[in-house]
Amino acid sequence: MVNGRISDRSYRRIRRFGRATFRWVLGNVDRLLMQSLGDADRVSQLVGGSPAVGRVAVIGNSKFDQDIARLTPEQTFDLRLSLRLPQGAEVIVAGSTRSASEEAEVLATYLALREQSPDLCLIVAPRHIERAEEVVGAMSAAGLQGIRKTRLAQTTGPARHLVLDTYGELANLYAVATLVFIGNTFPPVVQGGGQNLIQPLSHGKPVIVGPNTASCRAEVALALDAQVCFQVSNRGEFIGTAQRLLGDPDLRSRISVAARALVDENRGVSRRYAVTVAELARSTSSQVE
Numbered sequence: 372m373v374n375g376r377i378s379d380r381s382y383r384r385i386r387r388f389g390r391a392t393f394r395w396v397l398g399n400v401d402r403l404l405m406q407s408l409g410d411a412d413r414v415s416q417l418v419g420g421s422p423a424v425g426r427v428a429v430i431g432n433s434k435f436d437q438d439i440a441r442l443t444p445e446q447t448f449d450l451r452l453s454l455r456l457p458q459g460a461e462v463i464v465a466g467s468t469r470s471a472s473e474e475a476e477v478l479a480t481y482l483a484l485r486e487q488s489p490d491l492c493l494i495v496a497p498r499h500i501e502r503a504e505e506v507v508g509a510m511s512a513a514g515l516q517g518i519r520k521t522r523l524a525q526t527t528g529p530a531r532h533l534v535l536d537t538y539g540e541l542a543n544l545y546a547v548a549t550l551v552f553i554g555n556t557f558p559p560v561v562q563g564g565g566q567n568l569i570q571p572l573s574h575g576k577p578v579i580v581g582p583n584t585a586s587c588r589a590e591v592a593l594a595l596d597a598q599v600c601f602q603v604s605n606r607g608e609f610i611g612t613a614q615r616l617l618g619d620p621d622l623r624s625r626i627s628v629a630a631r632a633l634v635d636e637n638r639g640v641s642r643r644y645a646v647t648v649a650e651l652a653r654s655t656s657s658q659v660e
Contacts (some may be wrong), residue, residue, distance in 0.1 A: 372403045372405075373433075377413045378585050397417065401651060403427045404644060428647070432590060441574060447547060450543065454523070454533060463491065465493070466554055482513060484610065495510075495533070495534050498554060498566070500536045548576050549616075553566050553568045563583065564583025565584040573630075575626070575627030578599065579602075579613065580602050580603070581603060584602070
């Protein structure tokens with residue numbers, strides 16, 4: 372097993388209904404190479420005591436090896452121009468939001484923040500772009516002029532409230548953010564909650580997540596420990612955390628350095644997996660001979 376992870380939900384279900392079956396299945400696996408200590412502990416408990424010794428190892432999360440280009444200041448400036456963001460305005464990017472209720476939390480937080488930062492801009496990137504018009508409608512209902520990115524050319528003037536309705540651009544778009552909210556972390560969530568937070572961290576951005584992050588538990592734990600990610604339980608905490616980040620440029624500068632360092636320190640995991648698998652293959656081959 373490579374890049375192994377056991378979610379909270381799966382762990383509970385296996386312990387309750389299928390522990391014997393799961394132990395039999397894992398009995399046919401020679402090595403269990405896990406993402407984190409928590410995952411390794413869970414799989415060791417499920418395998419049961421001594422059978423796990425020598426078979427379970429923590430290698431890390433291969434998601435850190437994804438190829439994310441870090442934009443130069445010049446590239447970031449050009450991207451801001453292409454998005455028609457007002458010069459010098461701070462920007463919140465809400466990435467991969469999943470539901471109208473979650474977007475309502477984002478919009479309510481944004482409106483509260485704008486009382487102290489009237490020039491603040493908002494970009495919402497729904498996980499499914501077919502919901503783009505729905506998000507524009509929610510912005511309109513909140514008194515905001517929402518614009519789909521694909522329709523920027525049909526409008527004039529600066530764009531303060533954008534909806535990303537294209538594929539493949541979110542990773543770079545995080546570069547224009549002052550701070551980032553990661554979607555699918557406020558209920559209702561899908562598959563335990565959470566989306567990719569390595570992309571904004573690669574750009575050195577502070578990340579805020581909601582209470583549900585089971586799908587990216589290992590990455591969130593590392594980011595929380597490095598103090599580059601902030602987990603909030605409700606709207607009040609969301610507003611308070613965002614206000615603190617927006618009001619403290621020095622804190623954001625420290626986070627920028629620490630976030631990039633965190634990503635760099637965790638690169639190379641895929642190679643370690645490959646080396647471990649190759650060693651097992653050589654060992655097996657020599658035993659057969």
